[in-house]
Amino acid sequence: MNWEPQGMYSKFLLKQPTILFGENALMGLKTYACTRVSVIYGSSLDDEYKRKVSNALSSFEISFVKKTWHGEPTLKSLHSTIKEIEEFQPDLIIAIGGGSVIDGAKMVRTYYEFPFFDVRETSFSMLNWKTTFVAIPTTIGSGAEISSASVMYSESQKTKEFVISHQFIPEIIVLEVSLIENAPKRVLLTSMVDALSHAIEGYMSTIDNLLVDSYAEKAIQIIAEYHHVITSGTEKEFINKLQLASLFAGLVQNHCIVGATHALAHQMSSYGLSHAGAIALFLPAVIRKNIDSPNPKARFDQLAKHSGFTKGADLLNFVESFIAGIDLTKEKDTLKKNRQRIISDNAFFEQALSDKGGQGNPVPMNKEFLLEIFKEASS
Numbered sequence: 001m002n003w004e005p006q007g008m009y010s011k012f013l014l015k016q017p018t019i020l021f022g023e024n025a026l027m028g029l030k031t032y033a034c035t036r037v038s039v040i041y042g043s044s045l046d047d048e049y050k051r052k053v054s055n056a057l058s059s060f061e062i063s064f065v066k067k068t069w070h071g072e073p074t075l076k077s078l079h080s081t082i083k084e085i086e087e088f089q090p091d092l093i094i095a096i097g098g099g100s101v102i103d104g105a106k107m108v109r110t111y112y113e114f115p116f117f118d119v120r121e122t123s124f125s126m127l128n129w130k131t132t133f134v135a136i137p138t139t140i141g142s143g144a145e146i147s148s149a150s151v152m153y154s155e156s157q158k159t160k161e162f163v164i165s166h167q168f169i170p171e172i173i174v175l176e177v178s179l180i181e182n183a184p185k186r187v188l189l190t191s192m193v194d195a196l197s198h199a200i201e202g203y204m205s206t207i208d209n210l211l212v213d214s215y216a217e218k219a220i221q222i223i224a225e226y227h228h229v230i231t232s233g234t235e236k237e238f239i240n241k242l243q244l245a246s247l248f249a250g251l252v253q254n255h256c257i258v259g260a261t262h263a264l265a266h267q268m269s270s271y272g273l274s275h276a277g278a279i280a281l282f283l284p285a286v287i288r289k290n291i292d293s294p295n296p297k298a299r300f301d302q303l304a305k306h307s308g309f310t311k312g313a314d315l316l317n318f319v320e321s322f323i324a325g326i327d328l329t330k331e332k333d334t335l336k337k338n339r340q341r342i343i344s345d346n347a348f349f350e351q352a353l354s355d356k357g358g359q360g361n362p363v364p365m366n367k368e369f370l371l372e373i374f375k376e377a378s379s
Protein backbone atom coordinates (compact mmCIF):
# COMPACT_ATOMS: atom_id res chain seq x y z
CA MET A 1 0.00 0.00 0.00
CA ASN A 2 1.42 3.32 -1.03
CA TRP A 3 0.24 5.55 1.81
CA GLU A 4 2.92 6.72 4.25
CA PRO A 5 6.22 5.29 5.42
CA GLN A 6 5.39 2.21 7.47
CA GLY A 7 7.48 3.60 10.32
CA MET A 8 4.69 6.09 11.03
CA TYR A 9 2.52 3.25 12.25
CA SER A 10 4.94 2.11 14.90
CA LYS A 11 3.67 5.14 16.81
CA PHE A 12 0.75 4.39 19.09
CA LEU A 13 -0.83 7.67 18.13
CA LEU A 14 -0.04 10.25 15.50
CA LYS A 15 -0.15 13.86 16.62
CA GLN A 16 -2.63 14.06 19.48
CA PRO A 17 -4.49 17.32 20.01
CA THR A 18 -5.84 18.79 23.22
CA ILE A 19 -9.60 18.25 23.26
CA LEU A 20 -11.77 20.75 25.11
CA PHE A 21 -15.31 19.53 25.71
CA GLY A 22 -18.22 19.90 28.12
CA GLU A 23 -20.15 22.99 29.12
CA ASN A 24 -18.36 26.20 28.17
CA ALA A 25 -15.57 24.21 26.53
CA LEU A 26 -14.65 27.34 24.59
CA MET A 27 -13.50 29.09 27.77
CA GLY A 28 -10.67 26.57 27.95
CA LEU A 29 -8.96 28.64 25.24
CA LYS A 30 -8.32 31.35 27.85
CA THR A 31 -5.35 29.37 29.13
CA TYR A 32 -3.49 29.57 25.80
CA ALA A 33 -1.14 32.50 25.37
CA CYS A 34 -1.76 34.36 22.11
CA THR A 35 -1.51 37.95 20.93
CA ARG A 36 -3.16 38.04 17.50
CA VAL A 37 -5.93 35.64 16.55
CA SER A 38 -7.60 35.06 13.19
CA VAL A 39 -10.93 33.29 13.22
CA ILE A 40 -11.81 31.71 9.88
CA TYR A 41 -15.51 30.89 9.72
CA GLY A 42 -18.22 29.67 7.37
CA SER A 43 -21.47 31.40 6.61
CA SER A 44 -23.41 30.62 9.75
CA LEU A 45 -21.49 32.21 12.62
CA ASP A 46 -23.71 34.72 14.43
CA ASP A 47 -22.61 37.84 16.31
CA GLU A 48 -23.40 36.32 19.68
CA TYR A 49 -21.02 33.43 19.08
CA LYS A 50 -18.35 35.83 17.80
CA ARG A 51 -18.64 37.70 21.11
CA LYS A 52 -18.35 34.42 22.97
CA VAL A 53 -15.15 33.59 21.05
CA SER A 54 -13.71 37.05 21.76
CA ASN A 55 -14.45 36.66 25.49
CA ALA A 56 -12.76 33.27 25.55
CA LEU A 57 -9.45 34.57 24.21
CA SER A 58 -6.68 36.39 26.01
CA SER A 59 -5.33 37.96 22.81
CA PHE A 60 -4.95 41.69 22.08
CA GLU A 61 -6.42 41.60 18.61
CA ILE A 62 -8.89 39.33 16.85
CA SER A 63 -9.86 39.32 13.20
CA PHE A 64 -12.88 37.43 11.91
CA VAL A 65 -12.32 36.23 8.37
CA LYS A 66 -15.23 34.81 6.40
CA LYS A 67 -14.08 31.97 4.16
CA THR A 68 -13.82 32.73 0.47
CA TRP A 69 -14.43 29.24 -0.89
CA HIS A 70 -17.56 27.15 -1.46
CA GLY A 71 -17.57 23.38 -1.10
CA GLU A 72 -14.11 21.86 -1.37
CA PRO A 73 -11.52 24.66 -1.47
CA THR A 74 -9.33 25.21 -4.50
CA LEU A 75 -5.96 26.94 -4.50
CA LYS A 76 -7.59 29.87 -6.28
CA SER A 77 -10.56 30.20 -3.93
CA LEU A 78 -8.28 30.12 -0.86
CA HIS A 79 -6.19 32.97 -2.18
CA SER A 80 -7.91 36.03 -0.71
CA THR A 81 -8.29 34.40 2.72
CA ILE A 82 -4.58 33.58 2.71
CA LYS A 83 -3.85 37.21 1.83
CA GLU A 84 -5.99 38.51 4.70
CA ILE A 85 -4.24 36.18 7.13
CA GLU A 86 -0.81 37.24 5.87
CA GLU A 87 -1.68 40.89 6.43
CA PHE A 88 -2.95 40.28 9.96
CA GLN A 89 -0.05 38.02 11.03
CA PRO A 90 -1.84 35.89 13.64
CA ASP A 91 -0.09 33.57 16.09
CA LEU A 92 -3.25 31.55 16.65
CA ILE A 93 -5.73 30.52 13.95
CA ILE A 94 -9.21 29.24 14.75
CA ALA A 95 -11.41 27.50 12.19
CA ILE A 96 -15.13 27.41 13.05
CA GLY A 97 -17.30 25.47 10.62
CA GLY A 98 -17.91 22.19 8.87
CA GLY A 99 -15.39 19.97 7.09
CA SER A 100 -14.88 22.36 4.19
CA VAL A 101 -14.05 25.31 6.48
CA ILE A 102 -11.66 23.25 8.63
CA ASP A 103 -9.95 21.67 5.60
CA GLY A 104 -9.60 25.04 3.88
CA ALA A 105 -8.21 26.62 7.05
CA LYS A 106 -5.59 23.85 7.27
CA MET A 107 -4.35 24.94 3.85
CA VAL A 108 -4.62 28.67 4.63
CA ARG A 109 -2.37 28.14 7.65
CA THR A 110 0.03 26.06 5.57
CA TYR A 111 0.38 28.72 2.85
CA TYR A 112 0.62 31.51 5.45
CA GLU A 113 3.61 29.79 7.05
CA PHE A 114 5.07 28.06 4.00
CA PRO A 115 4.30 30.16 0.89
CA PHE A 116 6.19 27.74 -1.36
CA PHE A 117 4.22 24.71 -0.20
CA ASP A 118 3.33 22.40 -3.08
CA VAL A 119 0.19 20.22 -2.76
CA ARG A 120 1.65 17.63 -5.12
CA GLU A 121 4.75 17.19 -2.96
CA THR A 122 4.05 14.45 -0.43
CA SER A 123 7.33 14.41 1.52
CA PHE A 124 6.54 17.40 3.74
CA SER A 125 5.33 15.51 6.79
CA MET A 126 7.61 17.39 9.21
CA LEU A 127 6.25 20.92 9.08
CA ASN A 128 7.11 22.92 12.19
CA TRP A 129 4.39 25.39 12.94
CA LYS A 130 4.79 28.83 14.45
CA THR A 131 1.05 29.25 14.87
CA THR A 132 -1.37 27.25 17.00
CA PHE A 133 -4.36 25.88 15.10
CA VAL A 134 -7.74 25.39 16.78
CA ALA A 135 -10.66 23.56 15.14
CA ILE A 136 -14.22 24.13 16.35
CA PRO A 137 -16.50 21.88 14.28
CA THR A 138 -20.08 22.99 13.67
CA THR A 139 -20.96 19.58 12.27
CA ILE A 140 -20.50 16.10 13.64
CA GLY A 141 -19.47 12.77 12.16
CA SER A 142 -16.99 13.57 9.38
CA GLY A 143 -13.92 13.60 11.61
CA ALA A 144 -12.37 16.49 9.61
CA GLU A 145 -11.22 18.07 12.88
CA ILE A 146 -8.95 15.10 13.67
CA SER A 147 -7.94 14.28 10.10
CA SER A 148 -4.48 14.48 8.55
CA ALA A 149 -6.14 15.14 5.21
CA SER A 150 -7.39 18.30 3.64
CA VAL A 151 -9.89 17.57 0.90
CA MET A 152 -9.28 20.06 -1.92
CA TYR A 153 -10.79 20.34 -5.38
CA SER A 154 -8.35 20.22 -8.24
CA GLU A 155 -9.52 22.54 -11.02
CA SER A 156 -7.10 21.05 -13.52
CA GLN A 157 -8.05 17.41 -12.79
CA LYS A 158 -11.72 18.19 -12.01
CA THR A 159 -11.59 15.81 -9.05
CA LYS A 160 -11.36 15.86 -5.26
CA GLU A 161 -7.79 15.70 -4.08
CA PHE A 162 -6.50 14.61 -0.69
CA VAL A 163 -3.54 16.65 0.60
CA ILE A 164 -2.11 14.74 3.53
CA SER A 165 0.22 15.59 6.39
CA HIS A 166 -0.14 14.43 9.97
CA GLN A 167 0.90 17.94 10.93
CA PHE A 168 -2.47 19.17 9.62
CA ILE A 169 -4.11 17.72 12.76
CA PRO A 170 -5.02 20.78 14.87
CA GLU A 171 -3.27 21.41 18.19
CA ILE A 172 -6.61 22.07 19.91
CA ILE A 173 -10.17 20.85 19.19
CA VAL A 174 -13.16 22.43 20.92
CA LEU A 175 -16.44 20.50 20.97
CA GLU A 176 -19.37 22.83 21.64
CA VAL A 177 -22.89 21.43 21.94
CA SER A 178 -24.47 24.80 21.17
CA LEU A 179 -23.04 24.78 17.64
CA ILE A 180 -24.73 21.57 16.57
CA GLU A 181 -27.72 20.96 18.83
CA ASN A 182 -30.09 22.70 16.43
CA ALA A 183 -28.93 20.84 13.33
CA PRO A 184 -31.74 18.88 11.60
CA LYS A 185 -32.30 15.44 13.14
CA ARG A 186 -31.77 13.69 9.81
CA VAL A 187 -28.37 15.32 9.38
CA LEU A 188 -27.32 14.32 12.89
CA LEU A 189 -28.54 10.74 12.39
CA THR A 190 -26.75 10.20 9.07
CA SER A 191 -23.65 11.77 10.60
CA MET A 192 -23.76 9.15 13.33
CA VAL A 193 -23.81 6.44 10.65
CA ASP A 194 -20.67 7.99 9.17
CA ALA A 195 -19.06 7.93 12.63
CA LEU A 196 -20.11 4.27 13.10
CA SER A 197 -18.56 3.46 9.72
CA HIS A 198 -15.25 5.10 10.71
CA ALA A 199 -15.11 3.07 13.93
CA ILE A 200 -16.14 -0.23 12.31
CA GLU A 201 -14.13 0.05 9.08
CA GLY A 202 -11.07 1.42 10.89
CA TYR A 203 -11.20 -1.35 13.50
CA MET A 204 -11.50 -4.06 10.88
CA SER A 205 -8.92 -2.53 8.53
CA THR A 206 -5.57 -3.98 7.57
CA ILE A 207 -3.79 -1.56 9.89
CA ASP A 208 -3.79 -2.81 13.42
CA ASN A 209 -3.21 -0.57 16.43
CA LEU A 210 -4.15 -1.75 19.92
CA LEU A 211 -4.57 1.70 21.37
CA VAL A 212 -6.68 2.93 18.48
CA ASP A 213 -8.88 -0.18 18.90
CA SER A 214 -10.02 1.18 22.25
CA TYR A 215 -11.16 4.45 20.61
CA ALA A 216 -13.30 2.47 18.15
CA GLU A 217 -14.83 0.38 20.91
CA LYS A 218 -15.61 3.45 23.01
CA ALA A 219 -17.09 5.33 20.04
CA ILE A 220 -19.54 2.52 19.27
CA GLN A 221 -20.44 2.06 22.91
CA ILE A 222 -21.25 5.78 23.30
CA ILE A 223 -23.29 5.95 20.09
CA ALA A 224 -25.29 2.85 21.07
CA GLU A 225 -25.96 4.34 24.51
CA TYR A 226 -26.74 7.95 23.62
CA HIS A 227 -28.01 8.10 20.02
CA HIS A 228 -31.59 8.34 21.32
CA VAL A 229 -30.99 11.96 22.40
CA ILE A 230 -31.05 12.95 18.72
CA THR A 231 -34.52 11.55 18.07
CA SER A 232 -35.98 12.46 21.45
CA GLY A 233 -34.71 16.03 21.23
CA THR A 234 -34.27 16.02 25.02
CA GLU A 235 -31.13 15.75 27.20
CA LYS A 236 -29.24 17.80 24.65
CA GLU A 237 -26.23 17.91 26.96
CA PHE A 238 -25.54 14.32 25.93
CA ILE A 239 -24.93 15.47 22.36
CA ASN A 240 -21.48 16.33 23.69
CA LYS A 241 -20.90 12.60 24.20
CA LEU A 242 -21.88 11.95 20.59
CA GLN A 243 -19.43 14.67 19.49
CA LEU A 244 -16.70 12.90 21.45
CA ALA A 245 -17.68 9.52 19.99
CA SER A 246 -17.54 11.01 16.52
CA LEU A 247 -14.10 12.46 17.26
CA PHE A 248 -12.85 9.07 18.52
CA ALA A 249 -14.23 7.39 15.39
CA GLY A 250 -12.51 10.04 13.25
CA LEU A 251 -9.24 9.29 15.01
CA VAL A 252 -9.70 5.61 14.18
CA GLN A 253 -10.35 6.44 10.54
CA ASN A 254 -7.30 8.66 10.39
CA HIS A 255 -4.98 6.04 11.87
CA CYS A 256 -6.27 2.85 10.36
CA ILE A 257 -7.82 3.89 7.02
CA VAL A 258 -11.36 2.87 6.16
CA GLY A 259 -12.53 0.34 3.57
CA ALA A 260 -15.09 -0.63 0.92
CA THR A 261 -17.98 1.42 2.36
CA HIS A 262 -15.99 4.60 1.82
CA ALA A 263 -14.52 3.47 -1.49
CA LEU A 264 -18.06 3.06 -2.88
CA ALA A 265 -19.67 6.00 -1.08
CA HIS A 266 -17.08 8.45 -2.42
CA GLN A 267 -18.13 7.58 -5.96
CA MET A 268 -21.73 8.53 -5.21
CA SER A 269 -20.87 12.20 -4.69
CA SER A 270 -21.04 12.70 -8.45
CA TYR A 271 -24.67 11.52 -8.22
CA GLY A 272 -25.40 14.31 -5.77
CA LEU A 273 -25.46 12.24 -2.58
CA SER A 274 -24.00 13.52 0.67
CA HIS A 275 -21.06 11.56 2.10
CA ALA A 276 -22.97 10.34 5.15
CA GLY A 277 -26.10 9.50 3.13
CA ALA A 278 -24.06 7.37 0.73
CA ILE A 279 -22.28 5.65 3.64
CA ALA A 280 -25.67 4.65 5.08
CA LEU A 281 -26.52 2.93 1.79
CA PHE A 282 -23.46 0.69 1.74
CA LEU A 283 -22.33 0.03 5.33
CA PRO A 284 -24.51 -3.03 6.17
CA ALA A 285 -23.78 -4.75 2.84
CA VAL A 286 -20.02 -4.18 3.30
CA ILE A 287 -20.05 -5.57 6.84
CA ARG A 288 -21.98 -8.65 5.64
CA LYS A 289 -19.57 -9.25 2.78
CA ASN A 290 -16.46 -8.78 4.94
CA ILE A 291 -17.63 -11.09 7.73
CA ASP A 292 -18.02 -13.90 5.22
CA SER A 293 -14.25 -14.30 5.77
CA PRO A 294 -13.11 -15.82 9.09
CA ASN A 295 -10.57 -13.21 10.25
CA PRO A 296 -12.74 -10.14 9.64
CA LYS A 297 -15.62 -12.03 11.29
CA ALA A 298 -13.51 -12.65 14.39
CA ARG A 299 -12.51 -8.95 14.47
CA PHE A 300 -16.14 -7.85 14.12
CA ASP A 301 -17.23 -10.21 16.90
CA GLN A 302 -14.47 -8.85 19.11
CA LEU A 303 -15.46 -5.25 18.36
CA ALA A 304 -19.08 -6.07 19.21
CA LYS A 305 -18.16 -7.66 22.54
CA HIS A 306 -15.77 -4.87 23.54
CA SER A 307 -18.34 -2.21 22.76
CA GLY A 308 -21.13 -3.73 24.83
CA PHE A 309 -22.88 -6.17 22.47
CA THR A 310 -23.07 -9.92 22.99
CA LYS A 311 -21.91 -10.88 19.53
CA GLY A 312 -21.21 -9.51 16.05
CA ALA A 313 -24.75 -10.25 14.84
CA ASP A 314 -26.12 -7.89 17.53
CA LEU A 315 -23.85 -5.05 16.44
CA LEU A 316 -24.84 -5.60 12.80
CA ASN A 317 -28.46 -5.61 13.90
CA PHE A 318 -27.94 -2.31 15.73
CA VAL A 319 -26.32 -0.73 12.64
CA GLU A 320 -29.14 -1.93 10.40
CA SER A 321 -31.98 -0.81 12.63
CA PHE A 322 -30.26 2.54 13.24
CA ILE A 323 -30.06 3.10 9.48
CA ALA A 324 -33.64 1.86 8.99
CA GLY A 325 -34.77 4.65 11.31
CA ILE A 326 -33.44 7.36 8.96
CA ASP A 327 -35.38 8.69 5.99
CA LEU A 328 -33.11 7.75 3.08
CA THR A 329 -35.76 8.00 0.36
CA LYS A 330 -33.69 10.38 -1.76
CA GLU A 331 -30.53 8.26 -1.52
CA LYS A 332 -32.36 5.00 -2.25
CA ASP A 333 -34.20 6.52 -5.22
CA THR A 334 -30.93 7.80 -6.67
CA LEU A 335 -29.33 4.40 -6.25
CA LYS A 336 -32.27 2.56 -7.84
CA LYS A 337 -32.53 5.02 -10.72
CA ASN A 338 -28.85 4.66 -11.59
CA ARG A 339 -28.42 0.98 -10.66
CA GLN A 340 -28.12 -0.48 -14.14
CA ARG A 341 -25.97 2.34 -15.41
CA ILE A 342 -23.51 1.98 -12.53
CA ILE A 343 -23.39 -1.83 -12.74
CA SER A 344 -22.21 -1.57 -16.35
CA ASP A 345 -19.90 1.39 -15.63
CA ASN A 346 -16.43 -0.04 -15.29
CA ALA A 347 -14.92 3.35 -14.40
CA PHE A 348 -17.14 3.61 -11.29
CA PHE A 349 -15.57 0.47 -9.83
CA GLU A 350 -12.05 1.26 -11.07
CA GLN A 351 -12.22 4.61 -9.28
CA ALA A 352 -13.58 2.95 -6.14
CA LEU A 353 -10.69 0.45 -6.18
CA SER A 354 -8.10 3.21 -6.42
CA ASP A 355 -9.84 5.53 -3.93
CA LYS A 356 -7.22 6.75 -1.47
CA GLY A 357 -9.75 6.89 1.35
CA GLY A 358 -10.86 3.27 1.04
CA GLN A 359 -7.68 1.21 0.94
CA GLY A 360 -7.95 -0.44 4.36
CA ASN A 361 -10.60 -3.08 3.62
CA PRO A 362 -9.78 -6.34 5.49
CA VAL A 363 -10.68 -8.47 2.46
CA PRO A 364 -8.66 -7.55 -0.66
CA MET A 365 -10.98 -5.72 -3.02
CA ASN A 366 -11.52 -6.37 -6.71
CA LYS A 367 -14.28 -5.38 -9.07
CA GLU A 368 -16.30 -8.56 -8.46
CA PHE A 369 -16.18 -7.95 -4.69
CA LEU A 370 -17.43 -4.36 -4.97
CA LEU A 371 -20.02 -5.26 -7.60
CA GLU A 372 -21.60 -7.85 -5.31
CA ILE A 373 -21.79 -5.31 -2.50
CA PHE A 374 -23.26 -2.71 -4.83
CA LYS A 375 -25.90 -5.13 -6.10
CA GLU A 376 -26.94 -6.10 -2.59
CA ALA A 377 -27.06 -2.50 -1.38
CA SER A 378 -29.15 -1.38 -4.35
CA SER A 379 -31.54 -4.34 -4.55
Ligand SMILES: [Fe+2]
Pocket residue numbers: 142194197198262275279
Ligand atom coordinates in the same frame (compact mmCIF):
# COMPACT_ATOMS: atom_id res chain seq x y z
FE1 LIG B 1 -16.77 8.92 6.35
